[in-house]
Amino acid sequence: MGKTYKIAAIGGDGTGPEVLREGIKVLTAAAPKFGVKLEFTHYDFGGERYLRTGETLPDGAIEELKKFDAIYLGAIGHPDVKPGILEKGILLRIRFELDQYINLRPVKLYPGVDCPLKDKKPEDIDYVVVRENTGDLYTGVGGVSMKGTPHEVAVQSAVYTRFQVDRCLKFAFEYCRARNKKKTLALCGKTNVLTYLYDLWERAFHEMGEKYYPDITREYYHVDATCMWMVKNPEWFDVIVTGNMFGDIITDLGAITQGGMGIAAGGNINPEGVSMFECIGGSAPKYTGKNVINPLAQIASGQMMMEILGEKAMAKKIEEAIMWVVAHKLKSLSAGKMGYTTTEVGDMVAAKAAE
Ligand code: IPM
Ligand code: MN
Numbered sequence: 001m002g003k004t005y006k007i008a009a010i011g012g013d014g015t016g017p018e019v020l021r022e023g024i025k026v027l028t029a030a031a032p033k034f035g036v037k038l039e040f041t042h043y044d045f046g047g048e049r050y051l052r053t054g055e056t057l058p059d060g061a062i063e064e065l066k067k068f069d070a071i072y073l074g075a076i077g078h079p080d081v082k083p084g085i086l087e088k089g090i091l092l093r094i095r096f097e098l099d100q101y102i103n104l105r106p107v108k109l110y111p112g113v114d115c116p117l118k119d120k121k122p123e124d125i126d127y128v129v130v131r132e133n134t135g136d137l138y139t140g141v142g143g144v145s146m147k148g149t150p151h152e153v154a155v156q157s158a159v160y161t162r163f164q165v166d167r168c169l170k171f172a173f174e175y176c177r178a179r180n181k182k183k184t185l186a187l188c189g190k191t192n193v194l195t196y197l198y199d200l201w202e203r204a205f206h207e208m209g210e211k212y213y214p215d216i217t218r219e220y221y222h223v224d225a226t227c228m229w230m231v232k233n234p235e236w237f238d239v240i241v242t243g244n245m246f247g248d249i250i251t252d253l254g255a256i257t258q259g260g261m262g263i264a265a266g267g268n269i270n271p272e273g274v275s276m277f278e279c280i281g282g283s284a285p286k287y288t289g290k291n292v293i294n295p296l297a298q299i300a301s302g303q304m305m306m307e308i309l310g311e312k313a314m315a316k317k318i319e320e321a322i323m324w325v326v327a328h329k330l331k332s333l334s335a336g337k338m339g340y341t342t343t344e345v346g347d348m349v350a351a352k353a354a355e
Pocket of ligand 2: 249252254
Protein backbone atom coordinates (compact mmCIF):
# COMPACT_ATOMS: atom_id res chain seq x y z
CA MET A 1 0.00 0.00 0.00
CA GLY A 2 1.25 3.42 -0.92
CA LYS A 3 1.28 6.47 1.21
CA THR A 4 -1.03 9.47 1.27
CA TYR A 5 0.53 12.89 1.72
CA LYS A 6 -1.41 15.98 2.73
CA ILE A 7 0.02 19.04 1.01
CA ALA A 8 -0.86 22.68 1.64
CA ALA A 9 -0.77 24.51 -1.70
CA ILE A 10 -0.19 28.26 -1.68
CA GLY A 11 -0.18 29.81 -5.15
CA GLY A 12 0.61 33.27 -3.83
CA ASP A 13 1.23 36.18 -6.15
CA GLY A 14 1.99 36.96 -9.78
CA THR A 15 2.90 33.85 -11.74
CA GLY A 16 2.93 31.78 -8.54
CA PRO A 17 -0.51 30.20 -9.10
CA GLU A 18 0.32 29.45 -12.77
CA VAL A 19 3.51 27.57 -12.00
CA LEU A 20 2.00 25.86 -8.96
CA ARG A 21 -0.78 24.46 -11.17
CA GLU A 22 1.84 22.84 -13.42
CA GLY A 23 3.76 21.51 -10.43
CA ILE A 24 0.61 19.87 -9.08
CA LYS A 25 -0.17 18.53 -12.54
CA VAL A 26 3.19 16.77 -12.75
CA LEU A 27 3.08 15.42 -9.20
CA THR A 28 -0.43 14.10 -9.74
CA ALA A 29 0.60 12.46 -13.02
CA ALA A 30 3.67 10.78 -11.53
CA ALA A 31 2.15 9.64 -8.21
CA PRO A 32 0.02 6.56 -9.11
CA LYS A 33 2.92 4.51 -10.47
CA PHE A 34 4.70 4.88 -7.18
CA GLY A 35 1.66 4.08 -5.09
CA VAL A 36 1.61 7.64 -3.81
CA LYS A 37 -1.54 9.65 -3.11
CA LEU A 38 -1.42 13.39 -2.82
CA GLU A 39 -4.16 15.51 -1.28
CA PHE A 40 -3.81 19.22 -1.90
CA THR A 41 -5.55 21.88 0.19
CA HIS A 42 -5.41 25.33 -1.37
CA TYR A 43 -4.82 28.59 0.51
CA ASP A 44 -5.19 32.08 -0.93
CA PHE A 45 -2.43 33.76 1.11
CA GLY A 46 -0.70 36.53 -0.83
CA GLY A 47 -0.92 40.10 -2.05
CA GLU A 48 -4.50 40.03 -3.33
CA ARG A 49 -5.82 38.74 -0.05
CA TYR A 50 -3.75 41.30 1.85
CA LEU A 51 -5.08 44.17 -0.27
CA ARG A 52 -8.62 42.95 0.31
CA THR A 53 -8.43 42.16 4.02
CA GLY A 54 -5.30 43.84 5.40
CA GLU A 55 -4.16 40.44 6.60
CA THR A 56 -1.00 38.59 5.58
CA LEU A 57 -1.53 35.29 7.40
CA PRO A 58 -4.83 34.95 9.27
CA ASP A 59 -4.95 33.83 12.92
CA GLY A 60 -4.41 30.13 13.21
CA ALA A 61 -2.82 29.77 9.78
CA ILE A 62 0.54 28.70 11.17
CA GLU A 63 -1.05 26.10 13.42
CA GLU A 64 -3.06 24.81 10.48
CA LEU A 65 0.00 24.57 8.22
CA LYS A 66 1.77 22.50 10.87
CA LYS A 67 -0.75 19.70 10.29
CA PHE A 68 0.37 19.03 6.71
CA ASP A 69 3.11 16.74 5.48
CA ALA A 70 4.53 19.59 3.37
CA ILE A 71 3.76 23.00 1.89
CA TYR A 72 4.03 23.69 -1.84
CA LEU A 73 4.39 27.41 -2.48
CA GLY A 74 4.26 29.38 -5.74
CA ALA A 75 5.64 32.86 -5.11
CA ILE A 76 5.15 35.80 -2.76
CA GLY A 77 5.50 39.48 -3.82
CA HIS A 78 2.90 41.91 -5.21
CA PRO A 79 3.69 45.14 -7.10
CA ASP A 80 0.96 47.06 -5.21
CA VAL A 81 2.22 46.08 -1.77
CA LYS A 82 5.23 47.80 -0.20
CA PRO A 83 8.32 45.53 -0.28
CA GLY A 84 8.77 43.64 2.98
CA ILE A 85 5.17 43.31 4.07
CA LEU A 86 4.32 40.09 2.28
CA GLU A 87 7.85 38.73 2.40
CA LYS A 88 8.05 39.16 6.17
CA GLY A 89 4.36 38.54 6.86
CA ILE A 90 4.05 35.35 4.86
CA LEU A 91 7.25 33.82 3.51
CA LEU A 92 9.70 34.57 6.31
CA ARG A 93 7.03 34.06 8.96
CA ILE A 94 6.37 30.52 7.73
CA ARG A 95 10.10 29.81 7.46
CA PHE A 96 10.70 31.03 11.03
CA GLU A 97 7.61 29.77 12.81
CA LEU A 98 7.85 26.32 11.25
CA ASP A 99 11.55 26.43 12.03
CA GLN A 100 12.54 25.52 8.49
CA TYR A 101 16.17 26.03 9.32
CA ILE A 102 17.64 24.76 6.06
CA ASN A 103 17.19 26.32 2.67
CA LEU A 104 18.36 23.70 0.21
CA ARG A 105 19.22 24.99 -3.24
CA PRO A 106 20.76 22.69 -5.84
CA VAL A 107 22.75 24.21 -8.67
CA LYS A 108 22.73 21.75 -11.53
CA LEU A 109 23.20 22.37 -15.24
CA TYR A 110 21.09 20.02 -17.33
CA PRO A 111 22.20 18.83 -20.78
CA GLY A 112 20.87 21.07 -23.51
CA VAL A 113 20.73 24.22 -21.37
CA ASP A 114 22.54 27.32 -22.53
CA CYS A 115 25.08 28.06 -19.82
CA PRO A 116 26.29 31.66 -19.54
CA LEU A 117 29.68 30.39 -18.34
CA LYS A 118 32.06 29.81 -21.19
CA ASP A 119 32.97 26.17 -21.86
CA LYS A 120 31.17 24.83 -18.80
CA LYS A 121 29.33 21.55 -19.24
CA PRO A 122 26.75 19.70 -17.13
CA GLU A 123 29.53 17.71 -15.46
CA ASP A 124 31.09 21.00 -14.28
CA ILE A 125 28.03 22.46 -12.59
CA ASP A 126 26.49 20.13 -10.06
CA TYR A 127 26.54 21.26 -6.45
CA VAL A 128 24.16 22.12 -3.66
CA VAL A 129 23.99 25.18 -1.44
CA VAL A 130 22.84 24.60 2.12
CA ARG A 131 21.69 28.04 3.21
CA GLU A 132 20.93 28.55 6.89
CA ASN A 133 17.36 29.83 6.95
CA THR A 134 16.48 31.27 10.38
CA GLY A 135 19.26 33.58 11.54
CA ASP A 136 21.63 36.28 10.32
CA LEU A 137 20.41 39.67 9.06
CA TYR A 138 16.99 38.11 8.60
CA THR A 139 16.14 38.01 12.31
CA GLY A 140 14.91 41.61 12.44
CA VAL A 141 17.23 42.48 15.33
CA GLY A 142 17.89 46.20 15.16
CA GLY A 143 15.86 49.33 14.66
CA VAL A 144 15.72 52.85 13.49
CA SER A 145 15.54 56.17 15.27
CA MET A 146 15.22 59.81 14.26
CA LYS A 147 13.71 58.53 11.05
CA GLY A 148 13.43 61.07 8.28
CA THR A 149 15.87 63.50 9.94
CA PRO A 150 19.47 64.09 8.90
CA HIS A 151 20.44 62.16 12.05
CA GLU A 152 18.55 59.01 11.19
CA VAL A 153 20.23 55.89 12.57
CA ALA A 154 19.52 52.46 11.12
CA VAL A 155 20.84 49.24 12.66
CA GLN A 156 20.16 45.71 11.46
CA SER A 157 22.21 43.00 13.10
CA ALA A 158 23.39 39.63 11.88
CA VAL A 159 22.63 37.17 14.65
CA TYR A 160 23.71 33.55 15.05
CA THR A 161 23.59 31.20 17.98
CA ARG A 162 25.88 28.20 18.30
CA PHE A 163 22.76 26.04 18.28
CA GLN A 164 21.62 27.42 14.92
CA VAL A 165 25.06 27.05 13.40
CA ASP A 166 25.55 23.50 14.69
CA ARG A 167 22.23 22.16 13.47
CA CYS A 168 22.80 23.68 10.02
CA LEU A 169 26.33 22.29 9.80
CA LYS A 170 25.14 18.86 10.89
CA PHE A 171 22.57 18.86 8.09
CA ALA A 172 25.21 19.95 5.58
CA PHE A 173 27.74 17.29 6.61
CA GLU A 174 25.08 14.58 6.58
CA TYR A 175 23.79 15.76 3.21
CA CYS A 176 27.29 15.78 1.76
CA ARG A 177 27.92 12.26 3.03
CA ALA A 178 24.62 10.91 1.69
CA ARG A 179 25.16 12.63 -1.66
CA ASN A 180 28.38 10.67 -1.89
CA LYS A 181 30.00 12.61 -4.74
CA LYS A 182 33.13 14.65 -4.05
CA LYS A 183 32.52 14.39 -0.28
CA THR A 184 33.65 17.99 0.05
CA LEU A 185 31.89 20.54 2.19
CA ALA A 186 32.84 24.18 1.65
CA LEU A 187 32.03 26.79 4.28
CA CYS A 188 31.31 30.17 2.68
CA GLY A 189 31.92 33.03 5.12
CA LYS A 190 33.76 36.27 5.69
CA THR A 191 36.14 35.53 8.54
CA ASN A 192 38.39 38.47 7.65
CA VAL A 193 35.72 41.06 8.46
CA LEU A 194 32.83 39.37 10.27
CA THR A 195 35.25 38.23 12.93
CA TYR A 196 32.54 37.34 15.46
CA LEU A 197 29.94 35.82 13.21
CA TYR A 198 32.00 33.67 10.87
CA ASP A 199 34.57 32.89 13.51
CA LEU A 200 31.74 31.08 15.27
CA TRP A 201 30.82 29.28 12.04
CA GLU A 202 34.42 28.37 11.26
CA ARG A 203 35.19 26.93 14.70
CA ALA A 204 31.95 24.98 14.78
CA PHE A 205 32.62 23.72 11.24
CA HIS A 206 36.06 22.31 12.00
CA GLU A 207 35.13 20.95 15.42
CA MET A 208 32.18 19.04 14.02
CA GLY A 209 34.03 17.89 10.91
CA GLU A 210 37.04 16.65 12.82
CA LYS A 211 34.99 14.78 15.39
CA TYR A 212 32.17 13.25 13.37
CA TYR A 213 32.88 13.56 9.65
CA PRO A 214 36.50 12.56 8.97
CA ASP A 215 35.35 11.22 5.57
CA ILE A 216 34.30 14.70 4.42
CA THR A 217 36.94 17.13 3.15
CA ARG A 218 36.52 20.62 4.59
CA GLU A 219 37.18 23.78 2.61
CA TYR A 220 36.69 27.42 3.44
CA TYR A 221 36.04 30.34 1.06
CA HIS A 222 35.23 33.98 1.74
CA VAL A 223 31.90 34.92 0.20
CA ASP A 224 33.40 37.26 -2.39
CA ALA A 225 35.83 34.56 -3.52
CA THR A 226 32.99 32.03 -3.55
CA CYS A 227 31.24 34.20 -6.15
CA MET A 228 34.39 34.32 -8.21
CA TRP A 229 34.91 30.54 -8.15
CA MET A 230 31.24 29.79 -8.81
CA VAL A 231 31.81 31.53 -12.14
CA LYS A 232 35.37 30.48 -12.90
CA ASN A 233 35.59 26.95 -11.44
CA PRO A 234 32.14 25.70 -10.45
CA GLU A 235 33.44 22.13 -10.81
CA TRP A 236 35.29 22.59 -7.52
CA PHE A 237 32.08 22.58 -5.54
CA ASP A 238 30.10 19.71 -4.10
CA VAL A 239 28.18 21.09 -1.12
CA ILE A 240 28.46 24.69 0.11
CA VAL A 241 27.17 25.67 3.54
CA THR A 242 26.65 29.30 4.51
CA GLY A 243 24.61 31.82 6.49
CA ASN A 244 21.25 33.17 5.47
CA MET A 245 22.30 36.43 3.78
CA PHE A 246 25.27 35.09 1.84
CA GLY A 247 23.17 32.07 0.93
CA ASP A 248 20.47 34.30 -0.50
CA ILE A 249 22.98 36.14 -2.67
CA ILE A 250 25.11 33.27 -3.93
CA THR A 251 22.09 31.16 -4.86
CA ASP A 252 20.87 33.78 -7.32
CA LEU A 253 24.31 33.64 -8.88
CA GLY A 254 24.18 29.85 -8.85
CA ALA A 255 20.73 29.90 -10.45
CA ILE A 256 21.87 31.99 -13.38
CA THR A 257 24.76 29.61 -14.07
CA GLN A 258 22.32 26.70 -14.36
CA GLY A 259 20.10 28.51 -16.83
CA GLY A 260 18.23 31.03 -14.70
CA MET A 261 15.24 31.37 -12.44
CA GLY A 262 13.15 29.23 -14.78
CA ILE A 263 14.85 26.10 -13.51
CA ALA A 264 16.13 26.91 -9.99
CA ALA A 265 14.35 24.95 -7.28
CA GLY A 266 14.48 25.20 -3.53
CA GLY A 267 13.19 23.82 -0.29
CA ASN A 268 12.80 25.36 3.15
CA ILE A 269 13.42 22.34 5.28
CA ASN A 270 12.72 21.45 8.86
CA PRO A 271 14.20 17.95 9.04
CA GLU A 272 12.09 17.25 12.13
CA GLY A 273 8.95 19.07 11.00
CA VAL A 274 6.99 20.53 8.09
CA SER A 275 8.97 21.75 5.10
CA MET A 276 7.99 24.17 2.34
CA PHE A 277 9.05 23.92 -1.29
CA GLU A 278 9.22 26.88 -3.65
CA CYS A 279 11.08 27.95 -6.75
CA ILE A 280 13.74 30.50 -5.89
CA GLY A 281 12.61 33.07 -8.44
CA GLY A 282 9.97 35.62 -7.54
CA SER A 283 6.40 36.31 -8.60
CA ALA A 284 7.44 37.85 -11.97
CA PRO A 285 4.48 40.30 -12.13
CA LYS A 286 5.13 41.34 -15.71
CA TYR A 287 4.46 37.84 -16.97
CA THR A 288 1.37 37.22 -14.84
CA GLY A 289 -1.56 35.62 -16.61
CA LYS A 290 0.26 35.37 -19.95
CA ASN A 291 0.95 31.63 -19.82
CA VAL A 292 4.61 32.25 -20.73
CA ILE A 293 6.46 31.70 -17.45
CA ASN A 294 8.68 28.62 -17.14
CA PRO A 295 7.14 26.19 -14.62
CA LEU A 296 10.19 23.92 -14.42
CA ALA A 297 11.58 25.50 -11.25
CA GLN A 298 8.28 24.88 -9.53
CA ILE A 299 8.11 21.36 -10.89
CA ALA A 300 11.67 20.74 -9.69
CA SER A 301 10.68 22.03 -6.24
CA GLY A 302 7.91 19.44 -6.26
CA GLN A 303 10.54 16.85 -7.12
CA MET A 304 12.54 17.97 -4.08
CA MET A 305 9.39 17.77 -1.95
CA MET A 306 8.93 14.11 -2.87
CA GLU A 307 12.60 13.41 -2.27
CA ILE A 308 12.47 14.94 1.23
CA LEU A 309 9.21 13.12 1.96
CA GLY A 310 11.11 9.93 1.21
CA GLU A 311 9.66 9.14 -2.24
CA LYS A 312 13.03 8.91 -3.93
CA ALA A 313 11.97 6.88 -6.97
CA MET A 314 9.15 9.28 -7.74
CA ALA A 315 11.49 12.26 -7.37
CA LYS A 316 13.96 10.65 -9.74
CA LYS A 317 11.24 10.04 -12.30
CA ILE A 318 10.21 13.71 -12.20
CA GLU A 319 13.81 14.83 -12.60
CA GLU A 320 14.21 12.57 -15.64
CA ALA A 321 11.04 14.01 -17.14
CA ILE A 322 12.30 17.56 -16.60
CA MET A 323 15.64 16.67 -18.15
CA TRP A 324 13.99 15.06 -21.14
CA VAL A 325 11.79 18.07 -21.84
CA VAL A 326 14.73 20.44 -21.41
CA ALA A 327 16.94 18.42 -23.75
CA HIS A 328 14.38 17.58 -26.45
CA LYS A 329 11.75 20.31 -26.47
CA LEU A 330 12.54 23.72 -25.03
CA LYS A 331 14.28 26.41 -27.06
CA SER A 332 15.21 28.35 -23.93
CA LEU A 333 14.46 28.33 -20.23
CA SER A 334 13.42 32.00 -20.22
CA ALA A 335 9.84 33.21 -19.94
CA GLY A 336 8.28 33.74 -23.37
CA LYS A 337 11.16 32.10 -25.20
CA MET A 338 10.58 28.44 -24.44
CA GLY A 339 8.78 27.76 -27.73
CA TYR A 340 5.85 26.48 -25.63
CA THR A 341 3.38 27.93 -23.16
CA THR A 342 3.53 27.36 -19.40
CA THR A 343 0.68 24.86 -19.68
CA GLU A 344 2.29 22.98 -22.55
CA VAL A 345 5.56 22.61 -20.67
CA GLY A 346 3.62 21.25 -17.70
CA ASP A 347 1.76 18.85 -19.98
CA MET A 348 4.96 17.53 -21.55
CA VAL A 349 6.68 16.93 -18.21
CA ALA A 350 3.53 15.35 -16.77
CA ALA A 351 3.20 12.98 -19.75
CA LYS A 352 6.83 11.94 -19.45
CA ALA A 353 6.62 11.53 -15.67
CA ALA A 354 3.57 9.30 -16.04
CA GLU A 355 5.25 6.91 -18.50
C1 IPM B 1 14.64 34.06 -1.54
C2 IPM B 1 14.04 35.43 -1.58
C3 IPM B 1 13.61 35.82 -0.18
C4 IPM B 1 14.82 35.79 0.72
C5 IPM B 1 12.87 37.16 -0.09
C6 IPM B 1 11.70 37.22 -1.03
C7 IPM B 1 12.45 37.48 1.31
O1 IPM B 1 14.96 36.33 -2.11
O2 IPM B 1 13.91 33.12 -1.16
O3 IPM B 1 15.79 33.89 -1.89
O4 IPM B 1 15.56 36.78 0.81
O5 IPM B 1 15.05 34.77 1.34
MN1 MN C 1 16.76 35.42 -2.86
